[in-house]
Amino acid sequence: MYGSRGVVSLSAGTRASAVVLGATLLIAxxxxxxxxxxxTGDAGAKISQQPKEKDPFWVNPEGNAAEQVATYEKGxxxxxxxxIRKIAQQPTGEWLTPESAEQExxxxxxxxxxxxxxxxxxxxxxxxxxxxxxxxxxxxxGNAYRDFIDxxxxxxxxxxxxxxxxxDAVLHLVDGCTQxxxxxxxxxxxxxxxxxxxxxxNTKVYLDAGNAGWGHPDQIFEPLQWxxxxxxxxxxxxxxxxxxxxxxxxxxxxxxxxxxxxPFVIDTSRNGNGPYTEGDxxxxxxxxxxxxxxxxxxxxxxxxxxxxxxxxxRPGESDGxxxxxxxxxxxxxxxxxxxxKASN
Numbered sequence: 001m002y003g004s005r006g007v008v009s010l011s012a013g014t015r016a017s018a019v020v021l022g023a024t025l026l027i028a029x030x031x032x033x034x035x036x037x038x039x040t041g042d043a044g045a046k047i048s049q050q051p052k053e054k055d056p057f058w059v060n061p062e063g064n065a066a067e068q069v070a071t072y073e074k075g076x077x078x079x080x081x082x083x084i085r086k087i088a089q090q091p092t093g094e095w096l097t098p099e100s101a102e103q104e105x106x107x108x109x110x111x112x113x114x115x116x117x118x119x120x121x122x123x124x125x126x127x128x129x130x131x132x133x134x135x136x137x138x139x140x141x142g143n144a145y146r147d148f149i150d151x152x153x154x155x156x157x158x159x160x161x162x163x164x165x166x167x168d169a170v171l172h173l174v175d176g177c178t179q180x181x182x183x184x185x186x187x188x189x190x191x192x193x194x195x196x197x198x199x200x201x202n203t204k205v206y207l208d209a210g211n212a213g214w215g216h217p218d219q220i221f222e223p224l225q226w227x228x229x230x231x232x233x234x235x236x237x238x239x240x241x242x243x244x245x246x247x248x249x250x251x252x253x254x255x256x257x258x259x260x261x262x263p264f265v266i267d268t269s270r271n272g273n274g275p276y277t278e279g280d281x282x283x284x285x286x287x288x289x290x291x292x293x294x295x296x297x298x299x300x301x302x303x304x305x306x307x308x309x310x311x312x313x314r315p316g317e318s319d320g321x322x323x324x325x326x327x328x329x330x331x332x333x334x335x336x337x338x339x340x341k342a343s344n
Contacts, residue, residue: 045070048089055298057091057120057162057310058112064331065316083340084316084333091297092269093122093164093312095329098139098148101125105155118160122239122312123152123193126169126186131177142185149193158201164208164265164312165193165232167239170223171210191228198231206265206307209235212243212251213275221258233307234263240313241267242275242291249306256305263304268294269311272343286322287335292342315339 045066049059060066065088072081094108105121112119125148129138139145152163172178173186190207197205207229210220229235235255238248245268252264272292276284293315299308316336318325326332 045073045088047085049091050089050296050298052117054300055091055296055308056118056160057297058108058115058117059089059091060094060108060111063088063092064314065336068316068331068333068336080337083337086293086340086343087315087336090311091117091120092314093120093310095122095124095314096152098125098144101148102151102155105152105161106157107155109156109159109161112161113159118162119156120162120164120310120312121152121156122164122167123149124167126166126189128178128182128186130168131172142189145189146192149196153196153200156197156200156203160202161200162204162206162265162310163197164206164236164239164310165197166190167208167236167312168210169208170220170227171208171214174210174220174223175214187223187226187228191226191231194228194231198233204233206234206236207232208239209237209252209255209264211238211241212247213241217251217255217258221255224255224259229259229262232262234265235259236265236267236310236312238267238271240269240319241285242271242273242288244271244274245295245309247274249303253305261305263307265308265310265312266306267312268297268309269313269315270294270339272339283322286319287325287332289323289338290342291339292344293339294343 047059047061047066065084068084069081069088072084096104109119125139125145127138127141127145139148169186169190173183194205197203207224207227209224237252245266248266256262256264270291271294273290276288295309297310301309316331318328318330318332320328
């Protein structure tokens, strides 16, 4: 029902990108025909992105999708390369790993700043994360999590950054998945994280608020308040999930009315065909077949309450070892191709 967040196992390409990012990352830019920019990463693929006024977030020219484009081009698979380019040319969330959180946050935000864009980061390290599912884990305890947030804040500094904070962390307090003994600490950790990140000069924070298919806004609005939503810029919905944009907007608006009319962002990365409705209901979220890329990221949503459509989940990275998929977070080119080919 929830969706694996894709950070348990990182592919070699993603790890390499994180290491090279920072002062040593060189971004070559030139004007492209559509008014966007072209960036060339180490993989050699030239990746265009939308004009800044339509979508301000940074496209990583060394991401897994960009590397796959270069691989297909070198192998003469031009049609497949163009399909994967649909993913590579869109900004996606960078999910920070705890062991190098400060380095990665600094690297990604510096690279974004050099490209005159904003970084989009996803923090997913709350203790007792994911209730023992494919992306279980998280910080060892509250102090370790506070240190993680401190490291992230040091890495971001004054650079323009949007943070999606802890997918499912509040939802799992509501649905009974997280044990009662951990509730008070989690609320405290989330509130502290929001306060720390909002103390930075140019950082926006969206606290995750579940998705349109899990339950009802009446069940989660008070927990969001206890977690500090009043200090955040807004909330996120549908992270790593497949519910339609229409349903996500309806859910978000109903919830917004209960938490001070806060705006929200929607993860549209894989919701082009809506949710999967066959098979075991408990695993419909895990690498479901027949899905498609959704609306491309943009801040031009034509709705004052919807701040942006974002691709928080990186399309093409596995939800976990189900339906033939690799470990959570690993790049799966066949699945990426299926998402791209099914999209408009």
